[in-house]
Amino acid sequence: DKVTVVPVSAPGTTVAPEGYFTGDDFLKVGYDFRPAGRQVAGALLAPAAPTPASYVRFRVWAPAAAPLLLKVTPSGGAALQAIAVDASHGVPEGTGWVSYVVPLGASPVNVQNLALYTQKAAGAPDQGSLYIKDVELRDHAPTAHEPLAPLQPISVSAGAQGTDKGATLDEYAWTSAGDTSFRYNFSAAGGGAFAASTLTLSQPVKANRLRFLAKVPAGVPLVVRFQDELDQAFEAKLFKPLATVDDAGWVPYTLKLEPVGNPGATSVGRIKKISLRIERAMNNSNITTVSRQEPSVVPIDRVQFKQLTLSNEPDQLDLAPGTPTLAGGGRARGSDVWPILGVATRDPVGDLSHAQELGLSHMRFAMTWSDVERTGGALDLTARRAHVDAVLAQGMKVVLLLAYNNTAYSQATWTASDHGGIPPEATRNLTAYLNYAKAVVQAYKGNPKVTFEIWNEPNIPSFWQPTKPLPTMAAEYANLLAQTVDAVLHDTVDPQAKVVSGGVTRIDFPYLNAVSRTAALARVAGVGMHPYTDGYPESSADEAAGIVAAMRTHAPAGRSLAGLQAWVTELGQSSGKLRGAVTNDGADPANRRMQANLVARQILTSWSTSTPLHVIYRLRDLYSNDAGFDAEQANYGLFSVAYPSGPAGQWTDKPAARAVRTLKYVARDRRYQGMVTGSPSSLQAMKFSAPGLETVYAVWVNATGSQASVTTLPSCNPNLNLDGSPRSTAGSCVVDMENQPVACAPGANGRLVCPVSELGGPIYVRVGGT
Numbered sequence: 001d002k003v004t005v006v007p008v009s010a011p012g013t014t015v016a017p018e019g020y021f022t023g024d025d026f027l028k029v030g031y032d033f034r035p036a037g038r039q040v041a042g043a044l045l046a047p048a049a050p051t052p053a054s055y056v057r058f059r060v061w062a063p064a065a066a067p068l069l070l071k072v073t074p075s076g077g078a079a080l081q082a083i084a085v086d087a088s089h090g091v092p093e094g095t096g097w098v099s100y101v102v103p104l105g106a107s108p109v110n111v112q113n114l115a116l117y118t119q120k121a122a123g124a125p126d127q128g129s130l131y132i133k134d135v136e137l138r139d140h141a142p143t144a145h146e147p148l149a150p151l152q153p154i155s156v157s158a159g160a161q162g163t164d165k166g167a168t169l170d171e172y173a174w175t176s177a178g179d180t181s182f183r184y185n186f187s188a189a190g191g192g193a194f195a196a197s198t199l200t201l202s203q204p205v206k207a208n209r210l211r212f213l214a215k216v217p218a219g220v221p222l223v224v225r226f227q228d229e230l231d232q233a234f235e236a237k238l239f240k241p242l243a244t245v246d247d248a249g250w251v252p253y254t255l256k257l258e259p260v261g262n263p264g265a266t267s268v269g270r271i272k273k274i275s276l277r278i279e280r281a282m283n284n285s286n287i288t289t290v291s292r293q294e295p296s297v298v299p300i301d302r303v304q305f306k307q308l309t310l311s312n313e314p315d316q317l318d319l320a321p322g323t324p325t326l327a328g329g330g331r332a333r334g335s336d337v338w339p340i341l342g343v344a345t346r347d348p349v350g351d352l353s354h355a356q357e358l359g360l361s362h363m364r365f366a367m368t369w370s371d372v373e374r375t376g377g378a379l380d381l382t383a384r385r386a387h388v389d390a391v392l393a394q395g396m397k398v399v400l401l402l403a404y405n406n407t408a409y410s411q412a413t414w415t416a417s418d419h420g421g422i423p424p425e426a427t428r429n430l431t432a433y434l435n436y437a438k439a440v441v442q443a444y445k446g447n448p449k450v451t452f453e454i455w456n457e458p459n460i461p462s463f464w465q466p467t468k469p470l471p472t473m474a475a476e477y478a479n480l481l482a483q484t485v486d487a488v489l490h491d492t493v494d495p496q497a498k499v500v501s502g503g504v505t506r507i508d509f510p511y512l513n514a515v516s517r518t519a520a521l522a523r524v525a526g527v528g529m530h531p532y533t534d535g536y537p538e539s540s541a542d543e544a545a546g547i548v549a550a551m552r553t554h555a556p557a558g559r560s561l562a563g564l565q566a567w568v569t570e571l572g573q574s575s576g577k578l579r580g581a582v583t584n585d586g587a588d589p590a591n592r593r594m595q596a597n598l599v600a601r602q603i604l605t606s607w608s609t610s611t612p613l614h615v616i617y618r619l620r621d622l623y624s625n626d627a628g629f630d631a632e633q634a635n636y637g638l639f640s641v642a643y644p645s646g647p648a649g650q651w652t653d654k655p656a657a658r659a660v661r662t663l664k665y666v667a668r669d670r671r672y673q674g675m676v677t678g679s680p681s682s683l684q685a686m687k688f689s690a691p692g693l694e695t696v697y698a699v700w701v702n703a704t705g706s707q708a709s710v711t712t713l714p715s716c717n718p719n720l721n722l723d724g725s726p727r728s729t730a731g732s733c734v735v736d737m738e739n740q741p742v743a744c745a746p747g748a749n750g751r752l753v754c755p756v757s758e759l760g761g762p763i764y765v766r767v768g769g770t
Helices: 348-357 382-393 427-443 470-488 509-516 537-553 589-608 655-667
Strands: 002-004 014-021 024-032 040-046 051-053 055-061 068-074 083-085 090-092 098-103 109-119 127-138 156-163 167-174 180-186 194-205 209-215 222-228 233-238 251-256 271-279 301-311 316-319 341-344 362-366 397-402 450-456 498-505 527-530 566-571 614-616 639-641 651-653 671-677 683-689 695-701 707-712 734-736 752-757 763-767
Touching (some): 024 040, 024 109, 040 127, 051 127, 055 068, 055 109, 083 098, 109 127, 194 222, 194 301, 209 222, 209 271, 233 251, 271 301, 316 683, 316 695, 348 362, 348 382, 382 397, 427 450, 427 470, 450 470, 470 498, 470 509, 498 566, 509 537, 527 537, 537 566, 566 589, 589 614, 589 683, 589 695, 651 655, 695 752
Parallel strands (some): 316 707, 341 362, 341 614, 362 397, 397 450, 527 566, 566 614
Antiparallel strands (some): 002 127, 014 024, 024 127, 040 109, 051 109, 055 098, 055 127, 068 083, 068 109, 090 098, 156 194, 167 180, 180 301, 194 271, 209 251, 209 301, 222 271, 639 651, 671 683, 683 695, 695 763, 707 752, 734 763
């Protein structure tokens, strides 16, 4: 995607590589127009072989008022009309050099050579030197990691550190280039909430972007504060981008410098101070029904920032087949991500055909203890096994929940308030539960398509009655998990069985931290998580990674959890309860569309991580008269089903079903190729490609109310749908999350300018291929 142009002979000019900085050569074109007849001086440049390009990128230092022109000669053709290079193509660097990106027209040009030159002109000097360097042919406009203007490193005149009560910084260091490194600690006793590194610039700088690379421990919030020369202060909380620059863990951040966090400001002046602030994380759960008092669990760790730079760049992200990508947070490029998707159901047989139509590969449902053992000591798997076998017969995989109260061993009944969450605590009850678990696992011995999940959401009273202090709940579940794993993995049952811990609802670090300090997780294939959040789906990826990293750290001696992974065994969004919704009406069109938006982003986020499973909760809405379920619980479905027609009756797509179906068209036959991080970091673009197919980018925004745009050449096949099927009329190269055309506007050089917004959900951009 990046071709460096090498110089060739240019008669009549002086073209010589000279060293300006070490390792930074340029071409010097000396000219003198005073003798009669001399009108033009420049450099003729050529790639090693004719190269398709849509842009030419270069840097130039030229005398003031000297005109600059670019002329391209395509392979096998006459030179194109000269392009006058002006200020609209470039951004001054502040050192005399100007960085230019010049579009070549509405369609790519197969460049044989190009000329960069100046000419005699009124008001321009008749003699001087033109300096040219870093000439490149590009098939796309530079992305966030290839900015239009070379970044201006921050020059620091002073560095400072700041802490809240009980927080400390040590090993603090900063350099004149703006790189900084420090270690931080938060004292639970002191209640410290943050630690910060503040850099004062040598001189104020006008910029609209702050970029840097950082190593920040997973799950730790990062806040950037900046102050302009008018002493206006601004603050923005940054989500960790779904990409890394290299295997060393450096993550690229881009912050748009706009008046955020300051209601009274309308614009940002020249920047004079930048503060990088680390906040205390994961010390408290967002589960409010159980006390979560625990000392801070954030370890002392190093935070590093480097390559802090300021620049002025457009808001648009240009997408082409060759747009470069970065690896995601644990997912290798080239991965087949579609098979990790599954769905939760209460009726696997009735829902099976619709799960298959969506192309999902897993179904998660319960083989409840009370169904298998209706009377004490009599185990009968026949009825529930028929459901499992029906799913397996269609080539799908099964996640079986081994859970819930059994009235044969408890006087408590299954009610709407506890969801059957009476755990087997007494010795007699626990022995019976272990016998039930062994019988189920042994029934599928040697079958790699069945995974067993031990209980459901044991961290909340609804599923673990009665309400108790966190340490007690965690210890009870750890005991159940450890004994169950030892029992079902015994040589007499199935030592190769795949077992995951019960999915913990929300990001409940204190609970999982307590469980990880026991031996319970030493033999599980993964730790189940249900990372529901009141915030943004993208934040859950980093929070889950932080939990797993800390759990590995807190494992008891001799019990390594190095291979522990987070499994998303349940995650969804109800159309009956949404952040910022006007109503809790699950049938409200706006609510249903926002549900689809969040479900799609949850899936895309999981695809960027290393999780081996993502189970959507749930396939269909509950019936309107199902007892005990409120508007939130009744409206998690991808489909609605008219009551009382039943599972075989009238199923209706909600927008969420169409969103999942669109993702199927994108990813089922293509491979994940990493992330193109946008500008700012809240703009995400995920790349999918496969030989012989169009490349598709999934693009979305994850900041409240934020809007952005992408540009692309309309290079898809307009006679095909996204799924590859023929269409009768020409269609769009850009579709929304429901596979409907996006209203893109004509842009420069034949490109489309397509809007993307946080409320509108992901869009999908098709480029290249046939």
